[in-house]
Each structure stands twice: as C-alpha cells, then as structure tokens.
Amino acid sequence: MNHPQSPETSPEPLAPGQRLPESERKEFSPEALAEIQAIMAKYPDKLAATLPALHIAQREFGFVSLSAMKAVARAIGIPEGHVFGVATFYTMYQKAPVGKFHLQVCTNISCALRGAAQLLEKVCEKTGVQPGHGPSPDGMWSVEEVECLAGCGVGPCVQVNHDVYDELVDEKKLIEVMEACKRGDYRPWAH
Amino acid sequence: MAAIRTKHDPQLYTFPGFGSDKYPNLMLRGAGDLDNWHLKVYEQKHEGYVAAKKALKMEPVAVTEEVKASGIRGRGGAGFPAGLKWSFMPKDTPERKFTRYLVCNGDEGEPGTFKDRAILEYNPHQLIEGMIIGGWAMQCQLGFVYIRGEFLWLIEKLEAALQQARDAGYLGKNILGTGWDYDIIVHRGAGAYICGEETALLNSLEGRRGEPRVKPPFPAAKGAFGQPTTINNVETLAAVPPILRMGGAEYGKLGTPKNTGTRIFGVSGHVKRPGLFELPLGTPMDFVVNELAGGSSTGRKIKAIIPGGASAPMFDEKDFDCPLDFDTVKARGSMAGSGGLIVMDEDTCMVQATLRLIRFYAHESCGQCTPCREGCNWMEMILYRIEHGEGRMEDLDLLAGLTPRIGLRTLCPLGDAACGPMDSALQKFRHEFEHHITHKTCYAKGSRLLAQVGAH
Numbered sequence: 001m002n003h004p005q006s007p008e009t010s011p012e013p014l015a016p017g018q019r020l021p022e023s024e025r026k027e028f029s030p031e032a033l034a035e036i037q038a039i040m041a042k043y044p045d046k047l048a049a050t051l052p053a054l055h056i057a058q059r060e061f062g063f064v065s066l067s068a069m070k071a072v073a074r075a076i077g078i079p080e081g082h083v084f085g086v087a088t089f090y091t092m093y094q095k096a097p098v099g100k101f102h103l104q105v106c107t108n109i110s111c112a113l114r115g116a117a118q119l120l121e122k123v124c125e126k127t128g129v130q131p132g133h134g135p136s137p138d139g140m141w142s143v144e145e146v147e148c149l150a151g152c153g154v155g156p157c158v159q160v161n162h163d164v165y166d167e168l169v170d171e172k173k174l175i176e177v178m179e180a181c182k183r184g185d186y187r188p189w190a191h
Numbered sequence: 192m193a194a195i196r197t198k199h200d201p202q203l204y205t206f207p208g209f210g211s212d213k214y215p216n217l218m219l220r221g222a223g224d225l226d227n228w229h230l231k232v233y234e235q236k237h238e239g240y241v242a243a244k245k246a247l248k249m250e251p252v253a254v255t256e257e258v259k260a261s262g263i264r265g266r267g268g269a270g271f272p273a274g275l276k277w278s279f280m281p282k283d284t285p286e287r288k289f290t291r292y293l294v295c296n297g298d299e300g301e302p303g304t305f306k307d308r309a310i311l312e313y314n315p316h317q318l319i320e321g322m323i324i325g326g327w328a329m330q331c332q333l334g335f336v337y338i339r340g341e342f343l344w345l346i347e348k349l350e351a352a353l354q355q356a357r358d359a360g361y362l363g364k365n366i367l368g369t370g371w372d373y374d375i376i377v378h379r380g381a382g383a384y385i386c387g388e389e390t391a392l393l394n395s396l397e398g399r400r401g402e403p404r405v406k407p408p409f410p411a412a413k414g415a416f417g418q419p420t421t422i423n424n425v426e427t428l429a430a431v432p433p434i435l436r437m438g439g440a441e442y443g444k445l446g447t448p449k450n451t452g453t454r455i456f457g458v459s460g461h462v463k464r465p466g467l468f469e470l471p472l473g474t475p476m477d478f479v480v481n482e483l484a485g486g487s488s489t490g491r492k493i494k495a496i497i498p499g500g501a502s503a504p505m506f507d508e509k510d511f512d513c514p515l516d517f518d519t520v521k522a523r524g525s526m527a528g529s530g531g532l533i534v535m536d537e538d539t540c541m542v543q544a545t546l547r548l549i550r551f552y553a554h555e556s557c558g559q560c561t562p563c564r565e566g567c568n569w570m571e572m573i574l575y576r577i578e579h580g581e582g583r584m585e586d587l588d589l590l591a592g593l594t595p596r597i598g599l600r601t602l603c604p605l606g607d608a609a610c611g612p613m614d615s616a617l618q619k620f621r622h623e624f625e626h627h628i629t630h631k632t633c634y635a636k637g638s639r640l641l642a643q644v645g646a647h
C-alpha cells in the first residue's frame with residue numbers, strides 16, 4: 001500500500017496520453033452492469049459503488065487490470081483516475097493474474113507465534129510458487145503473504161480464495177486443503 | 192453462491208461458569224452453534240428482538256439516556272462512552288431536518304483481535320437488533336455495516352440474516368407500526384487495516400481511498416456522505432440489546448464503576464486454550480491467561496503479553512496481574528484497545544516480534560502523513576538490520592528518538608499505534624536488542640517468526 005505498483009506492467013509501456021488498443025477494452029456482461037446499477041441506486045451517492053464495482057470487476061475478469069478499472073469508471077460514470085487511485089490503494093484487488101486457488105497465509109504476530117512463517121515456507125514448497133510471483137505454470141496455485149485475517153485464536157490460518165478459513169493448519173492439514181482444492185471442494189477464484 | 196458456514200470451527204468460546212451471574216453471557220450466547228444465526232433461534236432461545244420492541248415504544252432520547260446510564264464505553268479501542276457519542280448527533284428542529292446515518296465498524300484487522308468475527312458468525316441478529324435500537328435512538332434514515340473484504344462468507348450470512356429481519360418486519364418501512372423507515376446496507380471493504388479508523392472508514396464507504404480525514408468536523412457533524420454520522424464497533428452495538436433488556440442501571444453494575452459491562456477478550460499466542468472469553472471488565476489478566484486459557488502452551492515461562500491488540504504497548508512480568516479495564520491498563524502504560532491478548536513465551540525473540548509488528552504498520556500506513564509513512568519504514572529498516580546482524584549500538588538511540596517524532600504527529604492514531612510496541616519493547620527488553628547487536632544472533636533461542644520467503 002505504501003509502495004504502490006503500477007496497475008499493469010507491460011514490456012512496452014504506453015506513452016502518457018496514448019490510448020490502449022481497442023482490442024484490450026473490457027466490457028461488463030449485462031448482468032454485471034445491472035448489478036452495478038442496482039448498487040449505485042442503493043447508496044446516497046453513486047461514487048460509493050466504486051468498491052463494490054471493483055469487486056464485481058475482479059469476479060468478472062479474474063483480476064483488476066487497467067482495462068477493468070476503465071470499465072468500472074465507465075459503468076459508474078466517474079473519472080478513471082479516481083478508480084485507479086482506489087484500486088491501487090486496497091490490497092484485495094489483485095492487479096495481476098492469480099491462480100485458480102489463491103492461498104493467503106497470515107504471518108502476523110499471533111499466527112507467527114504458532115508457526116506461520118514455517119507454514120508459509122511449506123506452502124511455497126508444496127505449490128512451487130513464491131508469494132507475489134504470479135500463479136504456478138499450470139495456473140492452479142498462487143500464494144500471498146497477508147496481514148491479520150482475524151483468525152488469531154486458531155492460527156496459523158490459511159484462506160483459500162474468499163471462502164471460510166482453514167484453521168490450525170499444519171503440514172497434514174495443508175495437504176488436506178490442497179487435496180480438497182484439487183477435488184473442487186472450494187469455489188475456484190472469481191466464481 | 193451462499194456460503195453459510197457448515198464447517199465446525201475449533202475455537203473455544205466458553206469456560207466453566209460461563210452464563211452464571213458472575214460471568215453473564217450477553218454477546219457470545221450460542222457461539223459455536225452453527226444454527227444460532229437464524230432469526231427463529233435468536234427469538235426463541237435468546238430473547239431476540241425483545242429489546243428492539245421495548246426501545247421502539249420508548250422516546251428516542253430515553254433510549255440514548257438508557258445507554259448513557261449503562262456507562263458502556265466503545266469496544267473498538269478508544270473506550271469513548273457510547274451513550275455520549277450518540278447524544279452528539281444533531282436533532283431535528285422546525286427549521287432544519289437532518290439525514291442521519293449509523294455506521295457499524297466491522298473492519299476487524301487489529302492483530303490479536305478476532306471477536307467481531309464470532310459475533311457476525313453466531314449472533315448476526317444481535318448486531319442487527321443493536322443497529323435498529325441505535326438507529327431509533329438517533330432517528331437515523333439508514334445504517335451501514337462496513338465489513339472487511341476477507342469476510343465474504345460472513346457478509347453473505349449477514350445479508351441472509353438481514354433478509355430474515357426484513358421479512359419479519361424489523362427493517363424496512365413503518366417498522367413495528369412506529370412510522371419509522373430504516374434499512375441496513377452491508378458494505379464490503381477491500382483489505383486495508385487503516386479503514387478501521389472511523390474517518391478512513393467513512394471515506395472507504397463513500398468509495399474513496401481509505402485515508403483518514405482532518406478532524407474537526409467530527410463525524411457527528413459531517414460524516415458519511417456529508418451527513419451527521421455515528422460510528423460504533425460491532426461489539427458495542429451487539430451490547431446494546433442486553434443493555435435495553437436489563438436496563439442501563441442494571442448493566443452498569445457489571446464490571447467496575449467506570450468500566451461497566453462485559454467485553455470479549457481474545458487470547459492468542461503461546462497459550463494452551465486460545466479463544467474468546469466474555470468477561471466483566473476489570474478481570475485480572477493473569478486469571479484470563481492462566482486459568483481460562485490454560486497458561487503457557489510450550490511449558491516455558493510467559494515473558495510478555497500484549498494486552499489490547501498489536502497496537503498496545505507490551506507488558507512484562509510485573510504487570511501480569513493488571514485488571515483488564517480501560518483506566519487501569521492505561522495507568523500502567525498500555526491500552527485496553529480491542530481486548531486482544533497476545534501471549535509470548537520466554538523463547539520469543541523480541542527483536543523479531545517487534546520487527547513483525549512494525550512491518551505490519553509500515554505496510555498498512557495509508558501514506559498521507561509523512562511521519563507515519565516514512566517513520567514506520569525507517570523503523571522497519573533499522574529493525575531489519577538489527578535482526579540480520581548488521582545493527583549498531585547507535586540504532587537503539589535512533590529508534591528511541593524516532594517514536595516521539597511519529598506519535599501524536601499524524602492525523603490518525605496509526606502512527607501512535609506503531610510507537611506502542613516499539614517503545615515498550617525497547618524499554619522492557621533492551622538487553623535482547625543489545626544482544627542482537629553484539630552477538631549478531633537472538634537472545635532467545637529457537638524462535639523464528641519471520642518467513643524466509645517473500646518480498647522483504
């Protein structure tokens with residue numbers, strides 16, 4: 001958060017003012033647009049729909065790319081700059097693709113006292129992915145080191161995508177969780 | 192889509208004697224029971240919506256008076272009297288009608304705190320009832336519940352609970368025949384600790400970056416969407432129905448005279464039975480840690496306890512008997528904060544623990560105020576080099592000199608929060624920092640709190 005990264009990294013950065021090619025333009029599905037419209041109507045001010053709309057964009061497009069942010073700005077009718085600012089401020093908007101199962105390991109103090117650091121290393125070893133380095137080659141896993149997930153009493157804890165946490169995770173439990181992912185017991189990312 | 196939890200959670204919520212007159216269970220009723228969130232269960236087993244029906248027959252001012260009489264202090268961390276906060280809301284006059292909002296702060300992100308999650312999981316209707324009573328007392332038009340983005344399944348559960356309440360006529364138009372219209376909107380956050388600060392939360396609710404605002408104007412004058420707003424923690428609002436049911440004066444007899452009622456203490460770290468314990472304020476810390484949580488899980492002596500979530504300065508052995516209420520904890524140099532007790536045993540390296548905490552603040556600083564944005568990063572870098580055997584003795588004076596330049600010099604308390612653990616660790620465990628600098632290794636053996644992977 002304190003070191004924001006550019007929203008989308010490209011090998012050939014665009015010059016200021018240069019427009020993105022039309023082919024990269026993203027459009028919401030009509031259902032998603034209707035959902036955003038309904039949210040805008042709920043709040044006293046349409047700007048308040050920015051966060052919910054970005055969540056919808058993440059669900060629709062898999063991650064919040066620059067073109068997804070632009071789609072949000074168009075859908076709500078607010079300046080693009082505002083949406084870029086909001087999307088890059090919050091850590092839950094993934095600005096790069098993640099795996100089908102995004103494993104978030106809390107390594108904050110309460111979990112760390114119960115072995116979260118060792119767990120994170122195990123997760124990286126088992127998935128072959130480093131935190132913050134994108135998904136595994138098969139697109140199955142990605143790993144993120146996150147701050148307190150409010151599971152302190154049952155740490156160390158791992159959250160798979162946005163479902164219920166898995167508590168008291170040791171190596172055995174981690175293998176169970178990964179098997180459950182492979183079986184499809186968890187909702188895949190962006191579903 | 193609906194992800195109502197079906198998996199049992201291994202958390203401890205109760206202890207022998209819980210539910211008796213000495214340890215009343217006002218907020219954790221039925222916690223651990225996965226069916227407890229239904230309206231029917233809440234109404235049949237837990238006197239559900241009795242307080243709301245009672246409150247809606249009273250004058251709004253009388254409801255606020257009742258909450259004032261209970262003496263309840265905000266459970267989010269600052270401990271400000273909740274009834275007084277409610278009375279700051281402007282009243283309608285013949286010349287001017289106000290649009291007022293009530294906001295519930297469910298952005299639980301303080302390390303060591305996990306109480307709001309339990310209320311949302313097992314007693315969402317109690318929160319809804321509290322919000323109805325608060326909304327009536329302040330004559331609000333709309334209520335918002337701001338919940339951190341990671342709690343998606345709890346948001347889905349709360350939405351389902353809200354729908355049950357709407358169907359039963361507790362929300363919507365003309366509630367219980369009073370002619371009062373009120374509804375509650377759930378707003379999902381997106382991963383920012385700073386949004387737990389009330390004005391940052393308002394910005395986030397309005398769809399902006401979660402940056403704290405300059406006060407004044409205070410939220411009671413100009414809050415969400417420019418209208419008068421009151422922000423209360425989940426636990427504070429969940430305590431309102433019991434207050435109305437029992438009567439403010441009766442509730443005020445719990446705890447100590449200036450710190451009334453019960454609160455949920457979360458115990459985590461090196462204890463045998465970590466969990467949530469609802470206890471009257473003023474319960475001694477060693478009783479909670481040793482009796483209820485079972486004492487040290489490793490068999491080693493307990494070295495330090497953080498008494499109120501990560502932001503509170505640490506206590507060492509001589510303060511373990513401290514009664515847990517707002518005033519005594521403050522008088523002993525820490526803060527009761529959010530009620531999260533983090534227990535560390537003898538083998539915990541305090542340099543690593545402090546580095547882990549400061550890294551959190553450096554990561555979560557919103558970047559608005561220079562002292563916090565730069566200062567937290569500096570502290571992290573200095574601690575990093577001490578931890579990795581490149582520290583110098585002067586670094587300790589540098590760290591001690593940094594905190595007064597961060598604390599109380601920022602818009603919100605995040606800067607002060609970072610100084611709490613830093614200062615206290617340096618004062619109470621200075622020998623560990625010195626050992627790290629001279630011997631280039633930990634004073635406490637066998638502790639490893641930092642992962643060898645990741646970007647740091």
